[in-house]
Amino acid sequence: MAYLDNAATTAMLPEALEVMYREAVNVGNASSLHGAGRRARRVVEESREKLAAAVGAKPQEIIFTASGTEANNLAVKGMFWNAGATKRAILSSPIEHHAILDPLEWLEREHNVTLHLADVDGDGRTKVESVAQLLSEHENEISFVTVMHSNNEVGALQPVEEIAAISREYKIPIHSDAVQSFGKVPLDFAKLGVNAMTISGHKIGGPLGVAALVAKKELELTPLLHGGGQERDVRSGTLHTPAIAAFATAAELSHQRLLANADHIKALRERLIRGVTTAVADVRLNGGASTLPGIAHFTFAGAEGDALLLLLDAQGVQCSTGSACSAGIAQPSHVLIAMGMAPKVARSSIRFSIGTTTTEQEIDKTISVINEVVTRARAAGVR
Amino acid sequence: MKVIAAMSGGVDSAVAAARVVDAGHEVIGVHLALSSNPQKYRSGARGCCTIEDSHDARRAADIIGIPFYVWDMAEEFHEGVVSNFLSEYSSGKTPNPCLRCNEKIKFEAVLKRARAMGYDAVATGHYAKLFPSENGPLLYRADDEGKDQSYVLAVLTQEQLSGALFPLGDTVKSDVRKEAEARGFSLAQKPDSHDICFVPSGDNAGWLRERLGSEVGEIVDEEGAVLGSHKGAYTYTVGQRRGLGLTIPAEDGRARYVLRVEPTNNRVVVGSREELAITEISGGDVNEVKWCGPIPVLGEHRGLAQVRAHGKPLPCTYRWDGKKLSATLDAPLYGLAPGQALVIYEGERAVGSVTIEWTQ
Ligand SMILES: Cc1ncc(COP(=O)(O)O)c(C=O)c1O
Numbered sequence: 001m002a003y004l005d006n007a008a009t010t011a012m013l014p015e016a017l018e019v020m021y022r023e024a025v026n027v028g029n030a031s032s033l034h035g036a037g038r039r040a041r042r043v044v045e046e047s048r049e050k051l052a053a054a055v056g057a058k059p060q061e062i063i064f065t066a067s068g069t070e071a072n073n074l075a076v077k078g079m080f081w082n083a084g085a086t087k088r089a090i091l092s093s094p095i096e097h098h099a100i101l102d103p104l105e106w107l108e109r110e111h112n113v114t115l116h117l118a119d120v121d122g123d124g125r126t127k128v129e130s131v132a133q134l135l136s137e138h139e140n141e142i143s144f145v146t147v148m149h150s151n152n153e154v155g156a157l158q159p160v161e162e163i164a165a166i167s168r169e170y171k172i173p174i175h176s177d178a179v180q181s182f183g184k185v186p187l188d189f190a191k192l193g194v195n196a197m198t199i200s201g202h203k204i205g206g207p208l209g210v211a212a213l214v215a216k217k218e219l220e221l222t223p224l225l226h227g228g229g230q231e232r233d234v235r236s237g238t239l240h241t242p243a244i245a246a247f248a249t250a251a252e253l254s255h256q257r258l259l260a261n262a263d264h265i266k267a268l269r270e271r272l273i274r275g276v277t278t279a280v281a282d283v284r285l286n287g288g289a290s291t292l293p294g295i296a297h298f299t300f301a302g303a304e305g306d307a308l309l310l311l312l313d314a315q316g317v318q319c320s321t322g323s324a325c326s327a328g329i330a331q332p333s334h335v336l337i338a339m340g341m342a343p344k345v346a347r348s349s350i351r352f353s354i355g356t357t358t359t360e361q362e363i364d365k366t367i368s369v370i371n372e373v374v375t376r377a378r379a380a381g382v383r
Numbered sequence: 384m385k386v387i388a389a390m391s392g393g394v395d396s397a398v399a400a401a402r403v404v405d406a407g408h409e410v411i412g413v414h415l416a417l418s419s420n421p422q423k424y425r426s427g428a429r430g431c432c433t434i435e436d437s438h439d440a441r442r443a444a445d446i447i448g449i450p451f452y453v454w455d456m457a458e459e460f461h462e463g464v465v466s467n468f469l470s471e472y473s474s475g476k477t478p479n480p481c482l483r484c485n486e487k488i489k490f491e492a493v494l495k496r497a498r499a500m501g502y503d504a505v506a507t508g509h510y511a512k513l514f515p516s517e518n519g520p521l522l523y524r525a526d527d528e529g530k531d532q533s534y535v536l537a538v539l540t541q542e543q544l545s546g547a548l549f550p551l552g553d554t555v556k557s558d559v560r561k562e563a564e565a566r567g568f569s570l571a572q573k574p575d576s577h578d579i580c581f582v583p584s585g586d587n588a589g590w591l592r593e594r595l596g597s598e599v600g601e602i603v604d605e606e607g608a609v610l611g612s613h614k615g616a617y618t619y620t621v622g623q624r625r626g627l628g629l630t631i632p633a634e635d636g637r638a639r640y641v642l643r644v645e646p647t648n649n650r651v652v653v654g655s656r657e658e659l660a661i662t663e664i665s666g667g668d669v670n671e672v673k674w675c676g677p678i679p680v681l682g683e684h685r686g687l688a689q690v691r692a693h694g695k696p697l698p699c700t701y702r703w704d705g706k707k708l709s710a711t712l713d714a715p716l717y718g719l720a721p722g723q724a725l726v727i728y729e730g731e732r733a734v735g736s737v738t739i740e741w742t743q
Contacts, residue, residue: 307500310411310452380499383458 006355056188068200078221123288155295275367392436395508463487476722622718666737
């Protein structure tokens with residue numbers, strides 16, 4: 001078996017699992033005032049500090065949420081609703097994750113928002129000039145900017161620091177979805193210069209169902225969830241102490257091991273790319289030179305991504321095509337389309353994503369089956 | 384063998400998939416998405432193309448323990464089945480879309496794709512039996528007479544049938560339901576889908592009118608006397624008696640039936656039951672003749688003719704002259720629409736089929 005879908009989710013780190021288990025057996029609501037509550041609160045606050053340290057933020061800048069998706073929604077809707085009636089536009093990129101794009105499109109439909117999406121190049125990198133131009137043209141209407149830190153499909157790293165510097169000149173707040181970058185490449189909230197940033201637990205060996213919006217104290221956000229006001233009165237809901245503790249542990253370890261992990265993962269990526277491009281004719285690697293260490297995204301002309309996935313799965317190799325809709329029908333990826341690929345070519349693409357637990361054996365297994373799989377998928381053709 | 388089990392989300396295809404696994408084959412479950420916008424063709428629990436259906440199919444695949452995928456066949460389905468359905472109706476014929484779906488989608492597009500990917504066969508929950516013979520597979524009626532679907536499969540060639548598996552042919556529907564229950568499928572009690580899967584409401588005429596327009600035309604008798612009007616000739620079917628809305632009664636006071644639909648002048652011709660009687664049925668050109676078994680020798684043979692999905696087999700003499708397949712019925716048949724398939728049986732075995740072009 002080879003699990004090469006670590007961008008979708010990762011195996012939990014043993015240390016994180018241990019913390020999660022340890023905390024799960026303790027009773028206590030972090031908002032309660034008695035001993036059990038205080039104990040839980042202490043775990044949450046220590047976790048907040050650990051997590052803050054791992055992302056170069058202050059503890060009070062961490063707002064825990066139940067998913068990256070929720071944190072993104074809170075950023076997008078929360079910043080827009082807070083911006084006031086004259087700011088009816090939002091600046092973003094066309095290659096954002098659906099957890100950004102869909103709330104943006106919803107605001108466009110339901111709240112008459114104008115979306116300005118910056119151009120991206122053929123590697124899937126947002127063009128700084130395009131962002132700068134849009135900002136100068138629509139300065140007065142734009143409520144905020146949101147640009148992801150790295151793309152989850154092709155892995156391309158985004159020029160967020162530069163974009164943040166420009167939006168600061170216009171005094172327009174900026175958010176970045178850093179779910180894929182966190183724990184994989186150096187990420188420092190303060191240095192990045194953004195007002196808010198999303199990170200998620202399950203992409204870094206932490207548990208599912210816990211994430212955070214890292215947000216500057218001054219950034220005002222209209223809440224999505226009203227209730228107990230547990231997180232800065234911006235996010236309500238009883239805190240998931242065991243998950244938060246395990247998330248912080250995973251974050252701390254990913255941070256400490258960042259360079260060693262990146263070396264290991266990069267070497268495996270190189271091995272995979274060399275192996276695949278040697279074994280298969282007419283294959284293209286996407287994402288350009290500056291990508292996340294673990295994502296290798298290929299286009300196999302003349303083969304359908306769906307067919308590749310099915311045939312690889314049958315051989316025990318698990319990877320992904322990109323975005324799927326609710327009925328499971330593959331649509332050509334919006335990221336690849338934005339990069340200028342024809343829909344047919346876009347449909348011929350798959351993503352392998354390598355994680356800290358990936359082994360050489362898994363890479364070699366993939367290389368050993370890839371040619372036969374691609375040959376068969378090409379025989380089945382692309383519609 | 385390596386088998387693709389087509390899983391609609393219904394009881395039959397789920398049990399069929401499970402049986403193929405039990406028989407020791409390597410199986411992958413595939414749900415065919417027939418509309419890229421699944422709510423477009425149908426919403427509700429029945430039919431073949433909703434999100435719920437793909438969910439139900441997935442849950443059955445989980446229980447069986449096989450991988451499950453959704454294949455997008457929306458374009459093929461639209462071209463091969465829906466467009467064909469519309470164009471047939473607009474030329475005054477009454478097509479059978481299930482038959483086209485088997486011919487063009489399940490055992491053409493899907494089977495081709497499966498074969499290219501290294502799979503040997505497509506298994507479905509159709510009620511029919513296949514027996515191997517020296518000359519290739521032979522198609523037989525299912526044991527459950529009421530459910531038999533050999534009619535809608537008789538458009539398949541032996542080449543296509545050699546890549547087909549119908550694991551339910553020897554079982555009656557009530558037992559298939561019991562088996563689904565015993566296997567723990569939550570879909571065991573799901574109602575059967577009877578009508579056309581891409582017509583949401585089951586209102587065939589309304590669906591056609593929306594797409595083909597509802598140009599008012601005349602309802603006339605054989606002499607050309609105008610007896611009433613209609614809103615779209617194609618919503619009428621030969622043999623239809625109800626819903627004509629005729630205000631002028633027939634001279635003899637007897638019921639009138641649709642004899643013909645004339646799309647070119649948008650007329651519906653009605654007449655007496657006697658005028659509906661036909662004994663001669665002839666198919667289209669040689670390319671439309673499909674043999675699901677060995678090709679019969681040229682000349683006349685005795686057999687049974689079936690002209691609609693759940694119609695009775697009618698004793699006949701059929702002729703194959705190398706170009707045309709035609710049949711003479713022993714006793715007249717009342718009301719037969721061109722566009723349906725003539726399927727010839729010998730006993731329980733389906734011999735071949737052709738789309739009906741002409742009757743007398
Ligand atoms: C870039 C990006 N943003 C957001 C998300 C959503 O995060 P979560 O799964 O925690 O909701 C993902 C993960 O799928 C992602 O890759």
